[in-house]
Amino acid sequence: MRRECLWITGCEGRLGSELMRLFKKKYNYKLVTTDRDVDITNLQEVNRAADIYEVDIVINCASISDREYCEKNRIEAYRVNALGARNLAIASRRKNATIIHMSSDDVFSGIHKRSKNEFDLPTPDTVYGQTKYAGEIFVKEMNPKHLIIRSSWVYGSRKALLPEYQDFYQKVLEYGKNGQSFECPIDVISTPTSTVEIARFIRDVLKADEYGLFHVSCEGACTKREYARKILELNGYDPDLCKASFEKEGGAVTSTLLENLMLKMTGICEMPDWQDAMKEYVEREKGGK
Ligand SMILES: NC(=O)c1ccc[n+]([C@@H]2O[C@H](COP(=O)([O-])OP(=O)(O)OC[C@H]3O[C@@H](n4cnc5c(N)ncnc54)[C@H](OP(=O)(O)O)[C@@H]3O)[C@@H](O)[C@H]2O)c1
Structure with missing residues (x-):
């Protein structure tokens, strides 16, 4: 019997690596993974890959997710985050x-x-947010068989741990290892979400044969400082290395909390509390599993 082909783009990144890890295990897909080797901004390349792989499901994790880089490189950010998403939507639609x-x-x-x-x-x-929204619109318009997943403060390990690839989580770990104090804002609020939990959601949503837009964040909320302190504490470093700072003057709070309303309505799965998810993630990383 023919196995369905699951193509993960951006497989060297945080979420892509986690999905590879999950789907390599025991699921009955023919797994294909690409990163920069298939440039998602090139429609011909993307169509060719979709044809060769005989793709049934594409999971697009390829992105430029560095906010500052996007501000400075607007066209490139649109090209990857919006045009790239469009190209994958066109190619997947062609293959049904x-x-x-x-x-x-x-x-x-x-x-x-x-x-x-x-x-x-x-x-x-932000330019990053605008490019991500443009990508969503393209995907919605170009392929009716779509699932769009929004998440927040995503952490997870990348294959290549070069300094330029370090995200917030990894930078905090470095400070912890070096016993170096640093500042984090207490006026920025969101929900840390582990790539492990997003990957599990994707596994479950595929089983449920659902489509549409889903918010997928862990439950609960915290300030950026609480996030950093929890990373330090769970990894055995001194949480007090992280000092309080303010991002904005005048007491305004920046909050980007997502409610997983579609998840709650459909009952596909439940997201854990962010602290429990981080504990599980840290234990797994420590155990090298
Ligand atoms: N990280 C977060 O806090 C966060 C929060 C919410 C949502 N998300 C979204 O979740 C998704 C995955 O995020 P992530 O943190 O796993 O991202 P990531 O670690 O930055 O990985 C993205 C991967 O895509 C690759 N890539 C960039 N341009 C490409 C192109 N033109 N063609 C093919 N591959 C390309 C990158 O290569 P290079 O490394 O060489 O550039 C990188 O390996 C993204 O859509 C992101 O917007 C992330």
Whole structure:
């Protein structure tokens, strides 16, 4: 019997690596993984790959997710995050395949007071958020068999741990290892979400044969400082290395909380509390499993 082909783009990245790890294990897919070797900004290349692989499901984890880099390189950010998503949506539609596309809480501005659900209108105020929203629109327009997943403060290990690839989580670990103090804002609020939990959701949503837009963040909320302190504590470093700072003057709080409303309505799975998820992630990483 023919096995369905699952193609993961951006497989060298945080989420891509985790998905590879999960789907390599025991699922009955023919797994194909690419990163820069198939440039998602090139439609011909993407179509050719989809044809060769005879793809049934594409999971797009390829992205430029560095906010500052996006601000300085607007066209490149649009090319990867929007045009790349469009190309994968076109290629998957040609093959009658499903596309699962990763997006971000950055499609909302950081000034709202309550958590945002899937029915709230995006209002991105960063180039990164604008490019991610543009990618969502393309995916929705170009392939009806789509799943769009928005998450927040995603952490997880990457294959290549070069300094330029270190994310917030890994930088905090470095400070911990070196016993170096550093500052983190107490006026920035969101929810840390482990790639392990997003990968599990993707596994479950594929089984459930669901489509559409889903917010997928761990439950609960914290400040950036609480996030850093928890990373230090769970990894056996001194949480007090992280000092309090403010991102904005005048007491304004930046909050990008997502409500997993579609998850709750469909009952596909439950997301754990962010602290429990981090504990599980740290134990797994320590155990080298
Ligand atoms: N990290 C977060 O906090 C966060 C939060 C919410 C949502 N997300 C979303 O989740 C998804 C995965 O994020 P992540 O943290 O796993 O990202 P990541 O670690 O930055 O990985 C993205 C991968 O895509 C590759 N890539 C970049 N341009 C490409 C191109 N033109 N063609 C093919 N591959 C290309 C990157 O290669 P290089 O490393 O060489 O550039 C990298 O290996 C993204 O859509 C992101 O927007 C992330």
